[in-house]
Amino acid sequence: MALPVLICDDSLLARKQVRKSLPESFDADILTAGNGVEALAILRSQEIGLVFLDLTMPELDGIGVLEAIKQEGLDCFVIVISADIQPEMQKRVTELGALAFVHKPVNPEKLVVILKQYGLI
Amino acid sequence: MSTVFSEEQRDCLQELINVAMGLASDKLARFLNTFVHLQVPAIELVSSAQIPAQFEARYSNTEAALVSQGFLGNDGLRGEAIVLYQLDNAHRIAALLGYDTDSASELEMLTDISSILTTTFLNGLADQIDNSLSYSAPRVLSSRQTNVSQALQETAFHWELALKVDISYQLIDHSFNCDMLLLIPGEAVSNIQHILDRILEEY
Known part of the structure; x- marks a missing residue:
């Protein structure tokens, strides 16, 4: 069965880069969101198995989304894909429950390693 | 900039710049040994003749x-x-980083920070468009200078266009603001458009 996946990034290019970096063997139903507020609205209204989450976004940033997911007990895996690559930031998102931290720009090699590691492909 | 680039091209350029800026922030954070709060840099392409006037207000009451x-x-x-x-x-x-606090050391610090910011940022940008860059040594055009617009005028005069990248770094204990300007020749616009279209075609 296809896994419901949410790609959240304010950049259209970045959303396309994630989509294009997913392996063909990964069976997913893909939804997209342009900021954290949109992402939370989707996460609260339907089952999402996996979220690809940008950090630096308008309205509500990725940290805000991670905090809400934790507080509200929303059940999903989160892979952060970020241009802000400071070790401090990586530590913060891991503490907030993110599964993995990927440095932008994303590419198939980076995602395949993580998806394999967590048995998603 | 909306008249020069399509919405898709603008989005593409902004994302390339965000990624490059992330690399530069990380380098700067390591150099300053602190966490740098990264904001999305506002970018704008303007005629270089407009540059002095655009920065006059921001730098009018400060050295x-x-x-x-x-x-x-x-x-x-x-x-x-x-x-x-x-x-x-x-x-x-300067004191935080262990530089002496005389004016020569202050210049040395600013040159070091500029070099980190500029070369890391531009290398990050070049990597994403399959290019590679070489650099001249950074030089201080002016310091403790109250007439910024005049100094800008003398420099911007040699170029037709400027890509403005507003960087506002907030360090944990103190604010540190700077602006980056990329002065480029007029024919660069069609080159940039071409590069952005090539990237957009890939996705």
């Missing part, structure tokens, strides 16, 4: 420094990167 570094890449990619600093916090940051 400022300008540091310049030239860059050159493949396929005619070239330009001059200018970093502008407000010097309000320069002494404190």
